[in-house]
Every structure is written in structure tokens, then in C-alpha cells.
Amino acid sequence: MQGVKDYIETHKERFLEELFDLLRIPSISADSAYAKDVAKTAQVIKSKLQEAGADRAEVFSTKGHPIVFAEKILNPSLPTVMVYGHYDVQPPDPLDLWTSPPFEPEVRDSKIFARGACDDKGQMYMHVKAFEYMVANEELPCNVKFMIEGEEEVGSSSLGTFCEEHKSMLSCDVILVSDTSMIANDVPSITTGLRGLSYVEVEVTGPNRDLHSGTYGGAVANPVNALCEMISQLKDDKNQITIPGFYDKVQVISSDERKAMNEAPFDLDTYKSALAIEEVNGETGYTTLERTSIRPTLDVNGIWGGYTGEGAKTVLPSKAYAKISMRLVPNQNHDEITKLFSDYFVRLAPDGIKVKVTPHHGGQPYVTEVSSIEYQAAAKAYKKSFGVDAIPQRSGGSIPIIPLFEEVLDSKTVLMGFGLDSDNIHSPDENYGLFNYFKGIETIPYFYKYYTEMKSDEN
Amino acid sequence: MQGVKDYIETHKERFLEELFDLLRIPSISADSAYAKDVAKTAQVIKSKLQEAGADRAEVFSTKGHPIVFAEKILNPSLPTVMVYGHYDVQPPDPLDLWTSPPFEPEVRDSKIFARGACDDKGQMYMHVKAFEYMVANEELPCNVKFMIEGEEEVGSSSLGTFCEEHKSMLSCDVILVSDTSMIANDVPSITTGLRGLSYVEVEVTGPNRDLHSGTYGGAVANPVNALCEMISQLKDDKNQITIPGFYDKVQVISSDERKAMNEAPFDLDTYKSALAIEEVNGETGYTTLERTSIRPTLDVNGIWGGYTGEGAKTVLPSKAYAKISMRLVPNQNHDEITKLFSDYFVRLAPDGIKVKVTPHHGGQPYVTEVSSIEYQAAAKAYKKSFGVDAIPQRSGGSIPIIPLFEEVLDSKTVLMGFGLDSDNIHSPDENYGLFNYFKGIETIPYFYKYYTEMKSDEN
Numbered sequence: 001m002q003g004v005k006d007y008i009e010t011h012k013e014r015f016l017e018e019l020f021d022l023l024r025i026p027s028i029s030a031d032s033a034y035a036k037d038v039a040k041t042a043q044v045i046k047s048k049l050q051e052a053g054a055d056r057a058e059v060f061s062t063k064g065h066p067i068v069f070a071e072k073i074l075n076p077s078l079p080t081v082m083v084y085g086h087y088d089v090q091p092p093d094p095l096d097l098w099t100s101p102p103f104e105p106e107v108r109d110s111k112i113f114a115r116g117a118c119d120d121k122g123q124m125y126m127h128v129k130a131f132e133y134m135v136a137n138e139e140l141p142c143n144v145k146f147m148i149e150g151e152e153e154v155g156s157s158s159l160g161t162f163c164e165e166h167k168s169m170l171s172c173d174v175i176l177v178s179d180t181s182m183i184a185n186d187v188p189s190i191t192t193g194l195r196g197l198s199y200v201e202v203e204v205t206g207p208n209r210d211l212h213s214g215t216y217g218g219a220v221a222n223p224v225n226a227l228c229e230m231i232s233q234l235k236d237d238k239n240q241i242t243i244p245g246f247y248d249k250v251q252v253i254s255s256d257e258r259k260a261m262n263e264a265p266f267d268l269d270t271y272k273s274a275l276a277i278e279e280v281n282g283e284t285g286y287t288t289l290e291r292t293s294i295r296p297t298l299d300v301n302g303i304w305g306g307y308t309g310e311g312a313k314t315v316l317p318s319k320a321y322a323k324i325s326m327r328l329v330p331n332q333n334h335d336e337i338t339k340l341f342s343d344y345f346v347r348l349a350p351d352g353i354k355v356k357v358t359p360h361h362g363g364q365p366y367v368t369e370v371s372s373i374e375y376q377a378a379a380k381a382y383k384k385s386f387g388v389d390a391i392p393q394r395s396g397g398s399i400p401i402i403p404l405f406e407e408v409l410d411s412k413t414v415l416m417g418f419g420l421d422s423d424n425i426h427s428p429d430e431n432y433g434l435f436n437y438f439k440g441i442e443t444i445p446y447f448y449k450y451y452t453e454m455k456s457d458e459n
Numbered sequence: 460m461q462g463v464k465d466y467i468e469t470h471k472e473r474f475l476e477e478l479f480d481l482l483r484i485p486s487i488s489a490d491s492a493y494a495k496d497v498a499k500t501a502q503v504i505k506s507k508l509q510e511a512g513a514d515r516a517e518v519f520s521t522k523g524h525p526i527v528f529a530e531k532i533l534n535p536s537l538p539t540v541m542v543y544g545h546y547d548v549q550p551p552d553p554l555d556l557w558t559s560p561p562f563e564p565e566v567r568d569s570k571i572f573a574r575g576a577c578d579d580k581g582q583m584y585m586h587v588k589a590f591e592y593m594v595a596n597e598e599l600p601c602n603v604k605f606m607i608e609g610e611e612e613v614g615s616s617s618l619g620t621f622c623e624e625h626k627s628m629l630s631c632d633v634i635l636v637s638d639t640s641m642i643a644n645d646v647p648s649i650t651t652g653l654r655g656l657s658y659v660e661v662e663v664t665g666p667n668r669d670l671h672s673g674t675y676g677g678a679v680a681n682p683v684n685a686l687c688e689m690i691s692q693l694k695d696d697k698n699q700i701t702i703p704g705f706y707d708k709v710q711v712i713s714s715d716e717r718k719a720m721n722e723a724p725f726d727l728d729t730y731k732s733a734l735a736i737e738e739v740n741g742e743t744g745y746t747t748l749e750r751t752s753i754r755p756t757l758d759v760n761g762i763w764g765g766y767t768g769e770g771a772k773t774v775l776p777s778k779a780y781a782k783i784s785m786r787l788v789p790n791q792n793h794d795e796i797t798k799l800f801s802d803y804f805v806r807l808a809p810d811g812i813k814v815k816v817t818p819h820h821g822g823q824p825y826v827t828e829v830s831s832i833e834y835q836a837a838a839k840a841y842k843k844s845f846g847v848d849a850i851p852q853r854s855g856g857s858i859p860i861i862p863l864f865e866e867v868l869d870s871k872t873v874l875m876g877f878g879l880d881s882d883n884i885h886s887p888d889e890n891y892g893l894f895n896y897f898k899g900i901e902t903i904p905y906f907y908k909y910y911t912e913m914k915s916d917e918n
Contacts, residue, residue: 195673199771208735214654214856217786218756219747221740224781225690225759232691235684276667279810281680288678297677300684301774302765307782312658312819314784314857315760322683323766325773327676351738360771397673421674 001449004442007133015129015441016112016434018048022087022121023105023114029065029088029154038150041087042066045128045148052128053135054146060166062158065150069169072135073143079455080143081448082172082411083131084401085124085179086152089116090426097428111431118432119425123178123418124148126437130444139445141452145172152179155361156401163408172411174374174451177402178440180395180417185435187265188382190375191415193293193394194402196328196365198338202345203356204230204305204320211316221352223320224305230348230355231322234298238284241298241326243344246337251330251367253294261294262287264391293394297327323360327396334362363400366413373454374414381416381446385439416440416447460908463901466592474588474900475571475893477507481546481580482564482573488524488547488613497609500546501525504587504607511587512594513605519625521617524609528628531594532602538914539602540907541631541870542590543860544583544638545611548575549885556887570890577891578884582637582877583607585896589903598904600911604631611638614820615860622867631870632914633833635906636861637899639854639876644894646724647841649834650874652752652853653861655787655824657797658760661804662815663689663779669765670775680811682779683764689807689814690781693757697743700757700785702803705796710789710826712753720753721746723850752853756786782819786855793821822859825872832913833873840875840905844898875899875906 008015027041028034042059049070050057057070065088073080092102092115100106105114112122127146134140147170149159163170180191206223207216236242253261266289272280282291291297305320307313326341328334342357349355368375370392382390402413418440424430467474486500487493501518508529509516516529524547532539551561551574559565564573571581586605593599606629608618622629639650665682666675695701712720725748731739741750750756764779766772785800787793801816808814827834829851841849861872877899883889 197673197773199773201771206736211734212856213756213758213760213784214656214786214854215751216734217751217758217784217855218754219739219741219750220734220736221738222758224762225694225757228687228690228759228762229694231684231687235688275670275675275679277665277679277811279680280678281809281811282678291678292674292676295677297672298684299672299676299681299775300687300765301672301772302767302776303683303687303779304763304767306759306761308761308763308780312660312782312784313760314656314658316758317761320762321767323771325672325676325771327673350740352736352740395673396676397671 001139001445003137004133004445007137008438008441012438019112019122019125019437020105022125023116024103026103027088027116027150028091029151030091035065038065038088042068042150045087046070048128049146052132060162062162064158067150067158067162068146068148070146071144072140074140075143078142079452080145080172081451082145082147082170082175083127084147084175084177084405085127086120086149087124088150088153089119089121090153092428094428099429107434110434112434112437113429113431115430117430118419118423119430120152120179122432122437123440126178126418126440127176127444129441133441134445134448141448145170159401160404160408163405167409170409172409173455175405175411175413176447177413177415178417179399180415181419181421181423182417183265183391183393184420185433186388187391188386188388189264189391189393190378190382191395191417192368192370192375192392193330194366195296195396195398196332196334196403197325197363197398197400198328198334198341199323199325199360199362200338200341201358201360202227202322202324204349205318205354206352207316207318210318213314213316216316220316221350222316223353224317226350226353227303227305227320227322229350230345231300233348239282241296243340245340246296249331249333250296258290260392261394262289264289264393292396294329296329296332298324300324327398328365330365330367332365334364338362361400363398364403366403366406368412368414372412373458374412374451377447377451377454378414378416380450381443384446385443416443460598460904462596463592463904466596467897467900471897478571478581478584478896479564481584482575483562485562486547486575486609487550488610489550494524497524497547501527501609504546505529507587508605511591519621521621523617526609526617526621527605527607529605530603531599533599534602537601538911539604539631540910541604541606541629541634542586543606543634543636543864544586545579545608546583547609547612548578548580549612551887553887558888566893569893571893571896572888572890574889576889577878577882578889579611579638581891581896582899585637585877585899586635586903588900592900593904593907600907604629618860619863619867622864626868629868631868633910634864634870634872636872636874637876638858639874640878640880640882641876642724642850642852643879644892645847646850647845647847648850648852649837649841650854650876651827651829651834651851652789653825653858654755654855655791655793655862656784656822656857656859657787657793657800658782658784658819658821659797659800660817660819661686661781661783663808664777664813665811666775666777669777672773672775675775679775680809681775682812683776685809685812686762686764686779686781688809689804690759692807698741700755702799704799705755708790708792709755717749720853721748723748723852751855753788755788755791757783759783786857787824789824789826791824793823797821820859822857823862825862825865827871827873831871832917833871833910836906836910836913837873837875839909840902843905844902875902
């Protein structure tokens with residue numbers, strides 16, 4: 001497999017041109033005006049998978065945007081790796097903050113600038129090119145499937161049903177995903193955890209209409225004051241969440257694992273100065289790295305009520321609202337937590353206040369065990385291509401579809417992300433390093449090799 | 460003075476027609492498109508005061524809308540009553556909620572419907588007609604001045620300077636104002652107190668930009684959570700305000716006065732069902748009538764921050780804002796309270812949060828002593844015309860210009876309001892009862908008579 005570096009060197013220009021062709025199509029899933037571009041992108045991916053060596057490649061229609069499926073089955077007795085990725089992108093607004101147009105990719109400072117450069121066209125296409133290399137050089141050691149969707153940026157709404165309906169077609173031993181980031185180009189890391197999510201909207205009602213605060217203030221409960229009081233009661237003075245039962249199922253992390261986690265490169269002063277804050281602020285007894293990975297959190301994402309225009313208006317409003325989300329860790333269940341929150345929040349309402357809680361969407365937390373074959377194979381692959389050990393890292397964010405894969409397809413996922421936090425995904429000037437694109441293509445075949453070897457050792 | 464009823468009966472149609480003429484002019488002070496109408500109204504008032512018997516009537520220009528001044532000086536040794544009122548009106552929006560056009564006055568159900576019918580053209584014009592009666596019938600017992608402004612609905616911004624610049628012209632023994640309401644047509648009341656006001660806007664800043672709540676949540680202070688916590692700390696579990704020093708100067712009301720106050724007609728069940736609330740909610744140890752009159756309060760009038768659109772966005776916002784107002788009672792000083800609030804609020808900020816407090820406008824609390832001559836004269840006048848005793852009543856609201864009169868002109872004010880809470884002032888279908896308009900004209904001359912008698916007894 002030493003040939004992979006040479007192969008990349010030989011085909012570098014083409015690998016870049018093919019990605020640019022993909023990046024030029026504005027496959028914005030959130031905007032129906034781009035539906036044709038989204039559909040066209042699916043067709044291009046399908047062709048590219050066929051050209052790379054798939055025996056079967058198909059575009060499946062859904063109620064939303066299409067899903068591309070492809071496979072190459074060498075032998076049913078061999079392990080099967082399924083690549084998951086997405087070809088849809090976020091809207092590019094605000095356009096005026098882009099240095100070059102979002103759908104006219106260009107390379108500056110050794111980075112590819114375009115919407116989707118990293119998230120996820122760039123990271124997804126590395127897998128197509130790694131697959132091409134393995135097929136062309138007869139180094140593919142196992143069966144491969146691809147499931148590339150077009151609705152990731154709008155909640156993957158068709159993917160759950162698709163998985164349910166095609167369980168046998170999609171059956172695999174492991175799902176391989178590049179849609180996360182690593183610490184730095186010289187500090188590779190593997191995402192071993194994703195937090196779950198419970199997201200609710202609350203509506204707090206006092207009197208049946210807006211009142212004059214001079215006439216009624218002090219005698220009638222003010223829904224904004226009440227909402228503030230209720231929200232403040234959701235955490236105690238140690239910044240622990242007070243919802244009864246909230247922590248009951250939280251996985252306790254061993255002190256060894258916590259110690260390893262805290263050895264990741266992290267500079268608190270740099271962190272604080274990048275955010276212009278004097279102090280960090282979180283749950284007592286945990287470091288910043290722990291607070292954003294192994295501990296559940298609660299944040300108000302938005303709040304509104306009463307008069308918010310210029311100047312002063314002495315109104316005692318009828319209603320106030322907030323959007324509140326909780327990040328969950330193993331083994332919290334998002335439906336259970338949403339229910340615990342709702343029951344508790346309604347009880348916090350003072351006299352004269354009515355409360356309505358509406359759940360938005362949710363997702364389960366996810367963990368890749370570092371002792372698993374998939375993790376070990378990924379770690380060995382990074383070591384081989386980067387020359388240093390990859391650090392296991394739990395992400396604070398959520399990818400709700402990953403726990404769903406385990407539930408429906410009974411397959412674990414390994415998250416081999418090659419992006420950086422500085423790639424501006426979802427923002428203007430999204431970019432992806434040339435180093436990262438080519439290093440990804442180089443690393444992926446090693447994962448296939450080591451995974452297949454370890455699997456056969458296991459049996 | 461028994462002739463006043465006959466005089467009103469004889470001139471009823473004309474008194475109504477003259478008011479209608481005033482109501483037809485859209486003197487909306489907030490909208491510069493109506494500046495000519497505002498100016499025209501001032502001229503009409505001036506003419507009407509001249510016709511009614513003023514020796515001098517003048518329209519004074521200001522930086523804003525003009526002020527009408529008029530006087531009739533019988534003898535410098537006699538007491539002088541100065542009438543204060545305003546001829547400007549609130550904007551009529553939303554227009555589609557009016558049963559008849561706001562500037563086409565009409566009588567329905569014995570009420571005059573028009574913008575300004577009660578606030579304050581109707582209540583102000585009663586004084587012009589009462590003056591006409593006294594002059595025509597040689598029953599004017601003292602000197603009279605009128606100061607009628609055109610900026611009350613936009614904060615009386617020119618009036619303070621005008622008072623400062625014309626102290627001697629405006630000198631008087633008492634200021635008489637009809638711009639408040641009474642309990643009911645068969646339960647006359649005199650407003651003896653106005654609360655003061657401190658109004659601030661707070662800006663709470665966490666990180667220097669909006670962050671992803673999955674990546675940073677739990678480690679970086681969230682300004683919305685922080686703002687809620689800070690606001691909730693402004694009151695304790697007895698609903699007392701926790702700002703150090705806040706209650707230091709609050710006038711203690713005798714148990715006798717509290718008892719009298721609570722004998723005013725008030726039905727808690729009607730109050731609650733009108734607002735659709737199950738319970739009232741306020742400071743422990745005080746009744747609803749006390750909470751809205753003799754006790755200071757704190758209300759959030761508006762709050763905003765983070766994502767407030769449809770659906771869910773997992774943002775940890777950079778900033779959150781609130782507008783907070785405090786109603787003050789004698790002898791609290793609004794500048795002092797604003798300072799106490801600011802100092803305390805800044806101290807409440809948790810780690811990683813910066814706070815900015817911006818004062819909006821303010822006003823001092825005001826009280827008319829029930830033992831004063833002006834109150835006694837007003838009470839006797841109501842008793843004479845209504846046949847029952849008027850109830851002293853403290854209003855929860857604020858009229859910042861009233862305490863200013865005392866400060867600049869060294870004159871006390873008596874608030875003889877004839878409106879009802881059901882008059883829809885500042886709202887569509889503003890109205891003023893024919894009973895109230897004519898009863899006001901009937902009552903006012905008695906005030907002049909009794910006030911002059913009591914003043915001469917005093918000397």
C-alpha cells in the first residue's frame with residue numbers, strides 16, 4: 001500500500017478538478033430553488049462512484065432530496081465497510097462576507113475555498129478517491145458500500161425511513177464517516193463521542209393581554225420576570241442542572257480516561273482570549289475539555305418577550321418565550337430528558353403564570369469505544385499516514401443520524417474527520433486544506449486494510 | 460354658584476360642538492407629518508381662552524410643539540390657580556380597530572368617541588368652559604392661569620425649559636390638572652399619589668461572537684442564562700427587591716391610611732377573571748391595591764437575545780438585553796435608585812460576563828397630602844357636585860412633569876381627573892362620557908370657590 005502516496009501525486013490535479021466540479025454545483029438543500037442542482041449533484045456522485053469501481057450505483061428518490069447508494073461486493077464472507085456522507089451544503093449567506101464567490105472554488109494559501117469544501121463534499125469525496133485507488137491497485141481488502149445523502153443540512157429527514165426500508169441492502173460491519181474535525185494538522189484526533197440533544201421551546205403566559213406596568217406592576221406576575229426566575233432555577237450554584245433525574249443515567253468516566261482526555265493540547269489563555277472572556281464558566285469540578293464533551297449541558301439559545309424596540313415602553317407583557325437546549329451524554333435518552341425537563345419546568349411556574357413546553361427535535365448521544373476494532377483500525381491508519389498517535393476526542397456537538405444508524409442498522413460508526421475548527425463550515429469563506437484533502441485520501445485505505453485484518457483476527 | 464347647572468344646560472350643544480371642533484384636528488405630536496395640525500390646535504385653544512375671558516393669551520414657540528399660556532388676573536393679592544393640560548394626542552393606530560374614524564367625533568351610548576376625547580382634549584376643555592362660566596357670571600373668585608402644552612404624549616420635552624424660563628409668569632398657588640381617572644361615575648376619587656420611575660436598559664455580553672452551543676456550551680458563560688439569573692436575583696422569595704438601599708427612603712404609610720385605602724371598592728375575583736389569571740402575585744404582606752400604589756415595584760418590560768426565529772438553532776449568543784423599570788414611591792429619588800440598580804446589577808454578573816447599564820428616562824414620585832387645602836377644596840367640590848365623598852386614591856402610574864412643577868415652580872398640584880379606566884385612552888375607540896364632561900365643568904368652579912375661601916381662612 002506504499003503506492004497510495006505515488007498514486008495521489010500522479011492524479012493530484014484530477015482529484016482536485018473533480019472536487020471543484022462538485023463544488024461548482026450549488027446543492028443547497030434548504031432552498032427549494034436549488035432542488036435541480038441538488039438532484040444533479042446526486043447524479044454526478046453516482047457516476048463518479050461507478051467510474052471509481054462500484055459494481056452497482058443507484059440514485060434513490062425520497063420525499064425530499066435523493067440518496068446515492070453504491071457498492072462493490074468482493075465476497076459476502078468478507079467484512080463490509082459502509083461510507084456515509086452528504087453532498088448537500090448550507091446556504092452561503094451572507095454573500096458579501098465571502099472573499100471569492102462560494103460556488104467558484106479556488107485555492108489560496110494552500111486551502112480550497114468554496115461552500116462545501118470541507119462540509120461535506122471535500123471530506124466525502126476523499127472516500128470516493130480512496131476507493132478508486134484501492135480498486136485500481138487491487139488493494140481493496142473488503143466489501144464497500146456508499147450511502148451519500150442530500151438532506152444532512154436540513155435534518156436528514158428522509159434517511160431514517162430509507163434505512164428502515166433498505167436494512168438488508170445497507171447491512172454492514174461498520175460505518176465510516178468523515179464529517180467532523182481533528183485538533184490540528186500535526187495533532188490528528190478521532191472523534192469518539194457525540195453529545196445527544198434535547199431542544200424545547202417554552203411559552204410563559206401571565207395576564208391575557210399586555211398591561212400598563214404602572215397600573216398592574218407589582219400585583220400581577222410578569223411573565224418575563226417569571227421566565228427568568230424559572231430559567232435561573234434550572235442550574236444550581238455549582239452549575240449543575242437541577243432537573244430531578246437529569247444525571248441518573250449519565251455515564252461515569254474513569255479517572256484514567258479523564259486524565260487522558262485532559263492531556264490533549266489545549267491552552268486556556270488562548271481559548272479565553274480568542275473569545276474575549278476573562279474567565280470560563282461551567283460545572284464545578286470539571287475542566288473546559290470535560291465540560292464540552294463528557295458532561296451534559298443546558299443553554300438558552302434564544303429568549304424574547306415584551307417591548308424590544310428603541311426607547312422605553314412601560315409594558316407588563318402577556319407572554320415571554322425561550323428556546324432551550326440540552327446536550328446529552330451516554331446513556332441519557334433525549335425523549336426521557338425532554339419529558340423530565342417539561343415536567344419540572346411546568347412545576348417551576350409561580351402563581352399567576354401558565355407554561356407550555358413544545359419539544360423541537362432531538363438526538364441520542366453516541367460513543368465509539370476506544371477498545372473497539374473500528375477505533376483501533378482508525379488509530380493505526382492515522383499513525384501510519386501522520387506518523388504520530390491520534391488523540392481520542394469527544395465532540396460537544398451532535399450528529400443525530402449516527403445513533404440512528406446503530407438503532408436501525410445495528411452498526412457502529414467510526415468518525416474519521418480531517419477538517420479543522422478553522423475551516424469556517426456553515427460560515428463565509430468555508431475552506432478545506434489541500435493537505436487535509438490529500439492526507440484523508442492517503443489515510444482511508446489504511447483503515448480498510450487494518451480493519452479487515454483485525455476483523456479476520458477476531459474470527 | 461347654583462347657576463352652573465343651568466348654564467351648562469343652556470350651552471350644552473355649543474360646549475359639545477366646540478370640543479368636537481378640537482377633536483377633529485389630528486394633533487398627533489409623535490408624527491411630524493401632523494406638525495401643522497398640532498400648531499393649529501394651539502391657536503384654536505388660544506382663541507377659545509380669549510373668548511372665555513382671558514386678559515392675555517399667547518402661543519409660545521418651543522424647540523418642539525408650542526405651549527399656550529393665558530391668564531386672567533383679578534387682583535395680585537388673591538390666590539392664583541394654574542390649569543395644566545395638553546392638547547396633543549396619541550397616534551390612533553391601529554385604525555381598523557376603531558368603530559368610527561378617530562378624528563370624526565361622534566356620540567354613541569352617551570359617550571364621545573374620538574382620539575383625545577378623554578386624554579386630554581375633553582378633560583382640558585372642561586376647564587376652559589368652567590372658566591367661561593365663572594367669568595360670564597362674575598363668579599371667578601381668584602386669579603387664573605392656563606398652561607396647555609402639545610408634547611405630553613412625547614415626554615413633555617420642552618415644558619421643563621419653558622417653566623425654568625418663565626418662572627414669574629407661571630407663579631401660582633396651586634396647579635390644577637384633569638388628566639387622570641376616577642373609580643366610577645358614582646364613586647368619585649381624587650388621585651393623591653403618582654409613582655416615580657427609573658427605567659434602564661441592560662446589555663449583557665459573554666463571548667465576542669455567537670458560538671455553537673454544542674462546541675462551547677457548558678464551558679463559556681451564556682449571556683441569556685446569565686441575564687435570567689441576574690434578573691431573578693433582583694427579587695427575593697417575598698417578592699421584595701434586593702437592591703441594597705432600595706427601600707431606605709420609602710415612606711412608611713400609617714395603618715390608618717392603609718386601612719382607608721383598602722376600603723376602596725375592589726373585587727379580587729373580578730380583577731383576576733378580567734386578566735384570566737388564577738392568582739395575583741406580589742410583595743408578601745401587601746394587598747393588590749397597596750402593591751400598585753404605595754409600594755415600589757420592578758418589572759422587566761422587554762427581553763431579547765439569541766435565536767428567536769422559527770424552529771431550532773443551537774447558538775450560544777454573544778449578547779442578551781433587557782429593559783427594566785422600577786416604579787418608585789415617596790421619598791425615593793429616581794436618580795439615586797438608578798445608580799443603586801446599576802451598581803448592584805453589575806456586581807451580579809457571573810464570571811465571563813460583562814454588563815452595561817444605560818438609564819432611559821425617569822421621574823420622581825409625587826403625593827398630594829389629603830390634609831392640604833388643595834385636596835380639601837377638591838374633596839368638597841366633588842361632594843357638592845356628586846353628592847358623595849370622593850375617595851383618595853394613589854395611582855400606580857407616573858406623570859413625570861408633576862413633580863417637576865413642584866421642583867421648578869414650587870407649586871403643589873391637585874389631580875382632579877374625571878375619566879374612567881374604561882375610556883380606552885391610548886387605544887382604539889377612545890371615549891369620554893357626556894356625564895363626565897359636563898360633571899367636570901360643573902365641579903371645577905366649586906374647587907375655585909372653596910380653594911379661595913380656604914386660602915383666605917388660612918391667612
